[in-house]
Amino acid sequence: MKRFLGFVRKEFRHIFRDPRTLGILFGLPVVMIVLFGYVVSSDVKDIRIAILDHSKDPTSREIVRKITSSGYFIYAGDLQSEKEIAEVFESGEAKIVLMFGQDFETRIKTESTASIRLVADASDANSAQLAVNYAQAIISSYFLSKSEEISLPWQINVKSRMMYNEELSGVYMVVPGLMALILILISALMTSVTIAREKEFGTMEPLLASPLKAIEIILGKVTPYVLLSFVNAVTIILLGVFVFHVPLVGSIALLLAESMLYITLSLSIGVFISAVSNTQQSAMMISMFGLMLPTILISGFIFPIENMPTILQWFSALMPVRWFIIIIKGIMLKGTGLAFVWKETLILLGMTLFFILMAVRRFKTRLE
Amino acid sequence: MDIIRVKDLVKKFGSFVANDHLTFHVEEGEIFGFLGANGAGKTTVMRILCGLSAPTSGEIMVAGYNVYKEREKIKQNIGYMSQKFSLYEDLTVSENIRLYAGIYGMRKKEILNREDELLERLKMEEIKNKFIRDIPLGWRQKLAFSVAIFHQPRIVFLDEPTGGVDPITRRQFWEMIHEATKEGITVFVTTHYMDEAEYCDRVTIMVDGRIADLDTPRKLKEKYNAKNMNEVFLKLARKAKNGDDK
The missing domain is CATH 3.40.1710.10 (abc type-2 transporter like domain)
Incomplete structure (x- = not known):
């Protein structure tokens, strides 16, 4: 345990000594949420x-x-x-x-x-x-x-009400979507890059030749990002609620627990990506094109899934983000409990297990 | 006593045979050199002995432990310095030492004592709080070696440790290796600098995945009637090529 903690401390040092990493970890989420929050709002005026x-x-x-x-x-x-x-x-x-x-x-x-x-x-x-x-x-x-003054022979009144978002505010849509995007970006991208960096700089070999077990190395690399991603999740929720007035109707505990699950999933994807790439560059490319783009385009974050060709809808079902957006929107805007999002939660859980297994297998075959 | 014993080691990558029935042993306390051109299979052997890669077949014992079953025990007893530079550039000299010492489970008090001693010996007390990226390459290399043996392993594996280092630093580096053997550490080193082979107690010359010959540098030079190890190597390598032609 002591050797593990020493390893985690080293990882924190890497993070806090690199301004670029810090910028991506803490600057990016805030900048993105403020930009998207104000710019992508679909309200038109004047x-x-x-x-x-x-x-x-x-x-x-x-x-x-x-x-x-x-x-x-x-x-x-x-x-x-x-x-x-x-x-x-x-x-x-x-x-x-x-x-x-x-x-x-x-x-x-x-x-x-x-x-x-x-x-x-x-x-x-x-x-x-x-x-x-x-x-x-x-x-x-x-x-x-x-209609009271002018008496018409008959009249049909259609009254519409937009539930959960009465003003059709774009921010309500953007904050959950952004949260999903930012968390997967930070968790998956950063972990894949940090593990790939050890490989690229040749520092992975001495670690593997040391008494540290492979799982300890992976967990040691991931632990700081679990904590920092969680801090990010909370920051985004706070920004959403207090700056953009997105309602938080449901249980905060459930929201945080689901966020934690999603962070774990993103991290396991990151570990998996790092297992298949040997340089920071390729880890970055895979994360960007394999995760970021589909996350933005076909997860239902910006474009409605119902309007996509059937094949893309199937692809969209493979995106963790899609399910997470359903979950957090449900909790934040509608106040739904686990009883209504258990299916999505199970899907995320299944994906997490899948990626952890794949990552461990990749890691082992590399050793053999 | 033999600290490493290898019998009929075979390692295949698909149909490519990287190590073809290698048999050798390393005695405790010696400097054992592994020579060969790039791609001759030196690094593969070393990775297998360190537990970084699994052999296809063969009996292999390192520090008295079986490479198939007791990898963890082996890892506790060895040090490893890789071809690529292996300290963390964004950690300080002292942090690097303590990190690896901690990974090998050394006690805090012991770490602090030995750290002071080491820094004094390397004359690096003044730069102990400098980042690795800010100190010269030669110093880093020496430090990397010191870190690899900081936990006093029984064997240290050095994979082409002097790549890209100037001749003076290389000289000093080999002096450090000799120092280490005085502390009872066995040194297993791969290199493709033939002059470095002269510093080894015994040398294995690998050609195309096989052991072409294994002996002390002096006996090898006598046997092949050569002035230096470079000639020995060239003769052995040429022989292998001729063999292929037939």
């Missing part, structure tokens, strides 16, 4: 809206006022004809145009149907979609509030 109003009656004016005072839109001028729509889009003066047909108010009252058209510049598809959604929401809430 969309420039132009108005093409053929009726110019009190109702249409009121709708325009509602929209321009909502905070989401900025009034970008009146248009006279439909020809001008293309012009304002091309010049960038407006991103969306709101059109009222002839005799708007009269038709509502007499025919109980009137049309409003929204034309959006979809060269930026996401913001166009959001702009249209916002405008629709504002218009329908206007009619809802009017």
Whole structure:
């Protein structure tokens, strides 16, 4: 035990004496979470809206006022004809145009149907979609509030509610995803690089020729990263909760326990990667392309899994991140307990065992 | 007494035979040299003796322990210095010494006493808190050797320890090796510097995975009618090539 602790102390020294390692360990997570938290939020504000109003009656004016005072839109001028729509889009003066047909108010009252058209510049598809959604929401809430005054023969009111994320805040999505990404990045990348470094510098051989057992060497290399990754996990949760106001509804103990499981899994992947690579460079490449990219692209962190081709969906099921995101979102946003995430937990546990076994086997065959 | 006994050692990597039926023994307290060109199989033998690699077949005893079954006991009794430089560059001189001493299970008091003694002998007291990366290569090499024998192993394995070192440091290094044998440590060393073979008590010359000859440097020179070990080696190596041609 004493020799093991001495070995762990050496590992801490490596970490704390290397500014680059420290930067990746502690700087990167904070920078990433702040960047992503503020930048990747999917909320769009101050969309420039132009108005093409053929009726110019009190109702249409009121709708325009509602929209321009909502905070989401900025009034970008009146248009006279439909020809001008293309012009304002091309010049960038407006991103969306709101059109009222002839005799708007009269038709509502007499025919109980009137049309409003929204034309959006979809060269930026996401913001166009959001702009249209916002405008629709504002218009329908206007009619809802009017429904008592204007008696229509019949009316269907669709009320939607976005549960667990009422404001559809992008940060809610980003924080759990980032936590999954950062933990796997740090744990797997750093451990694989640190073990590969021993091999590259020739310091692994004397260790293997010493009375230290292979498992002690691996555990000794991994232990500091377990602790530091855990510190990171807690930091990310705190940042999420206190800076970005992501709710933490569920059990904190369960959240930390699941994080610990996920960290262990990431570390075992790191050990496995280091067992198949002999240089820091190759360990880094494997971690980057084998873990980082798929983690970002097909884990469901940014792009919805349901929209992927079936093959990629299968691949996505192999990503530990995918299951971890489901778990932490469940715990943080919905407050689910183990009873609802036991399947995902088992999958992570199975993956952990698999990688530990593989790593140990690789390590042994190297010896034989 | 034989501290290493090897009989019919065979090591294959797939169909490639790295060690082809090697039989030799090493006496306690001697400097035993393993010579050969790169790829002759020297390092493979050493790795097997250190328990870093498993032999394909053969009877091998190191320090009285069986290489197949008692690897852990062997490891406790040997020191090892690899071809590549093996101290940690971001640890200080003192930290490196204490790390390895700790790994070999030495007691704290013993470590501190022997550390002072060692630093004094190497005249490194003043740089004991310097990082390895800040001290000259020759010093590092000497320190690496001292660290490898710090826990007073019965045998120390040196795998091409003088690679890339200037002649003066190499000379000093061999003096240190001689010092170590006075403390009763057996030295098993591989090298491809033929002049270094002269420093060994007995020398094994390996050619293409086989032992071409094994004797004291003087007897080898007499036998092959050679001025120095380099000539001995060239004659043996040439013979092997001729054999292949037929």
